Amino acid sequence: MSIYTNTGLVKHAQSALKLKTKYMWGGILRLIEKQYDMLMSIYGVNAGTGYTKERWNELAQLKHKDIYGVDCVGLIKSYYWSGDPDGGVGSKLYCSDKYPDVSVGTMYANAKKKGTIGTMPDIPGLIVYSRSHPHVGIYIGNGETIESTLGSRGDGVVKRKLDSLWEYWFECPYISYDNEATTTAKTKKCTLAYPAVVRAKPSLQSARLGRYLPGSTLTVVVGSDTKDNASGLVYLRLCGEPERWIVRSAVI
Secondary structure, eight states: OOSOBHHHHHHHHHHHHHSOEEEOTTOEEEEHHHHHHHHHHHHOSBGGGTBOHHHHHHHHTTTTSSOEEEOHHHHHHHHHTSSSTTOOSSOTTTTBTTBOOOOHHHHHHHOSSEEEGGGOOSOTTOEEEETTTTEEEEEEETTEEEEEEEETTEEEEEEEEOOTTOOEEEOOTTSBOSOOOOSSOOEEEEEBSSOEEEESSSSTTSOEEEEEOTTOEEEEETTOOEEOTTTOOEEEEBSSSSOOEEEGGGBO
16 A cells, blocks of 8 residues: 555645746646756747746846746656655656556556546545636645646635536546545435536537436436526536536426
């Protein structure tokens, strides 16, 4: 069993949140000056990574100011490279055989337990994943996540509510999970008070898959509440496959 655990990952993420950080593609929670030259030599100027000439100049001005650079998956890898069950900075055990340097997609592919976000159990330390970006964050419980990001969501390590960006969840394959709660989603039956359109995604813009009438009894996934930021509507996932969603307001 690994000395690194889901509870340790949460502590690591919460500690990183208290640091001064900037998003650096390829960054592994080291001081900016400790990885600036190496990352510049690897990526150069590449807008697809967030590295423009202006960004490199900005980061250069932050050297020797106790600011750490890290990307989204680097926040996770820096935990199991820390050498401490509670995490830490510096990634002193970088890329050991047991704890490889992998991409977001590879980490997800190697995970033994995973699922769509509507089926995620309430286990702090799970990884939330957006395949379409790609991007990962760390679920810390109470409907909140910590991620390292660049753009409208922030610059560096930030905390946010679990939102519609995330499409999947998985257990990080390189740490142990203390909470042996089932990864099978809890469900409950509910009755509709109003007509409800069934959607392919928790979005008013997604495809219509059908419609239920008032009085219909449906089984929904507990804790699947997902807000569609565009419309402001909150959706619940219906049990089973394929993925199907209804607005929460239609449920008694």
